[in-house]
Amino acid sequence: MKFILIIAAIFASGCANKMSEPQTAPQKITGLKTPESAVQAKDGRIFVSEIGGFGKDGDGQITVIDKDGKATVFASGLDDPKGLKIIGNNLYVADKTKVMKISLNDKKMSVFAAATAFASTPQFLNDLEADPQGNLYVSDSGDIMGTGKGGAIYKIDANGKVTLLIDGKQDSRVMAPNGLLADDTGNVLIYVDFTSGVLYSYNQQTHALTDIAEGFGGGDGLVHRSDGTMYVSDWKSGKVYSVNRKNEVKLFKEGYQSAADIAITTDEAYLMVPDMKAGELDFIPLK
Numbered sequence: 097m098k099f100i101l102i103i104a105a106i107f108a109s110g111c112a113n114k115m116s117e118p119q120t121a122p123q124k125i126t127g128l129k130t131p132e133s134a135v136q137a138k139d140g141r142i143f144v145s146e147i148g149g150f151g152k153d154g155d156g157q158i159t160v161i162d163k164d165g166k167a168t169v170f171a172s173g174l175d176d177p178k179g180l181k182i183i184g185n186n187l188y189v190a191d192k193t194k195v196m197k198i199s200l201n202d203k204k205m206s207v208f209a210a211a212t213a214f215a216s217t218p219q220f221l222n223d224l225e226a227d228p229q230g231n232l233y234v235s236d237s238g239d240i241m242g243t244g245k246g247g248a249i250y251k252i253d254a255n256g257k258v259t260l261l262i263d264g265k266q267d268s269r270v271m272a273p274n275g276l277l278a279d280d281t282g283n284v285l286i287y288v289d290f291t292s293g294v295l296y297s298y299n300q301q302t303h304a305l306t307d308i309a310e311g312f313g314g315g316d317g318l319v320h321r322s323d324g325t326m327y328v329s330d331w332k333s334g335k336v337y338s339v340n341r342k343n344e345v346k347l348f349k350e351g352y353q354s355a356a357d358i359a360i361t362t363d364e365a366y367l368m369v370p371d372m373k374a375g376e377l378d379f380i381p382l383k
Contacts, residue, residue: 121379121381122165122366122379123165123379124376124377124378124379125144125161125165125167125376125377126375126376127167127375128144128146128159128167128370128375128376128377129146129147129148129157129375130146130147130148130149130150130372130373130375131144131145131146131147131356131370131371131372131375131376131377132145132146132147132177132178132179132356132357132370132372133145133177133178133179133180133223133224133317133356133357133359133370134180134357134358134359134368134370134377135180135181135182135187135359136359136361136362136368137182137200137362138362140162140163140362141160141161141162141163142160142161142361142368142377143158143159143160143161143170143180143182143187144158144159144160144161144167144180144370144377145157145158145174145177145178145179145180145189146158146159146177147176147177147178147372148176150176151176152175152176153175153176153192154173154174154175156172156173156174156175156176156177156191157169157170157171157172157173157174157177158170158171158172158174158177158180158187158189158198161377170198170203171189171198171203171205173205174189174191174196175191175192176191176192177189177190177191177192177196178190178191178221178222178223178357179221179222179223179224179225179234179235179276179357180224180357181224181225181226181232182200183226183230183232185199185200185201186198186199186200187199187200188208188224188226188232189224190221190222190223190224190234190235191221192218192220192221193211193217193218193219193221194207194208194209194210194211194218194221195207195208195209195221195224195232195234195252196208208232208252208256209234209252209256209258213256213257213258214236214250214258214260215248215250215258215260218236218248219236219237219238219239219240219246219247220236220237220238220239220240220247221234221235221236221237222234222235222236222237222240222273222274222357223235223273223274223275223276223287223317223318223357224276225276225277225278225285226278227278227279227280227282228280228282229282230253230254231251231252231253231254231278231282232251232252232253233249233250233251233252233261233276233278233285234249234250234252234276235247235248235249235250235273235274235275235276235287236248236249236250236273237272237273237274237290238264238271238272239272240272240290240291244271244272244290244291245264245271245272245291246264246271246272247263247264247270247271247272247273247289248260248261248262248263248264248270248273249261249262249263249270249273249276249285249287249298251300261285261298261300262298262303262305267305269289269292269294269296269305270289270305271289271290271291271292272289272290272291273287273288273289273290274287274288274289274290274315274316274317274318275287275288275315275316275317275318275319275328275329275357275358276318277318277319277320277326282300283299283300283301284297284298284299284300285297285298285300286298286308286318286326287318288312288315288316288318288328289315290314290315290316290331292310292315293310293311293312293313293314293315293330294307294309294310294312294315295307295308295309295310295312295315295318295326295328295339296308308339308343309339309343309345310345311337311345312328312330312337312345313330313331313332313333313335314330314331314332314333315328315329315330315331316328316329316330316331316355316356316357316358317329317355317356317357317358317359317369318358319358319359319360319367320360321360321364321382322364324340324341325338325339325340325341326338326339327339327348327358327360327367329355329356329357329358329369330355331354331355331356331372332354333350334350334351334352334353334354334355334371335347335348335349335350335352335355336348336349336350336352336355336358336367336369336380348380349367349369349380352369352371352374352378353371353372353373353374354371354372354373354374355369355370355371356369356370356371356372357370358370360382361379364382364383365381365382365383366379366380366381366382367379367380367382
């Protein structure tokens, strides 16, 4: 409990960058090709990763949705794009075994961290997160569709240098890390495991891995609001849960076919839920 209270306070201190004007209630976006992740830029544009066919290289893409709800292709030719994160004027994409960087200004795309930059070739790069210091974090969910093990979490600095933080060899509880959440100090990383459905915190200084909450089934996306509330999606059951400052888990929304990597709009008015199997991006009001 004390851990969540501390982290909630840290999160709250760093969430002042919000849109000054409230958004018009967004409409559900349909017709997407296996949407996995979503993120909103400061200018209001929403980016969605579309995997296409799993394991089919080259058919993945990033779609951008403007303020009027119009969807167009922003970047194509990706393999299995999943987690998205915006740092400055660049969009970072976890794409199968590598991390890509795409300029939000001119759409120029390049490899930020190649498969060879990792300690071992990634099996299933999944979620992305960033800390205020400019570091990027990526989860490798390992053999997520098979044994449910073999995963790891990596840290990537601004120059693209990759460092292994923790994997199953160091701690058997690390099986298929998925959704990531970094605190504002850059010391603590929270993640949910797809195999065990357990929410953990990892202290990068002490290397301590601590259980926070459990019962998330196929834990996928992980986000937080400035009031300290966290939201976790369960891909397997199509449910979204909330976790308050006391570590209490409550069902927040259900009825999705496969709730993937959730995100919160910049004004914290809506929770964005990519429903992978349904091919939709839904918006849940938070205010």
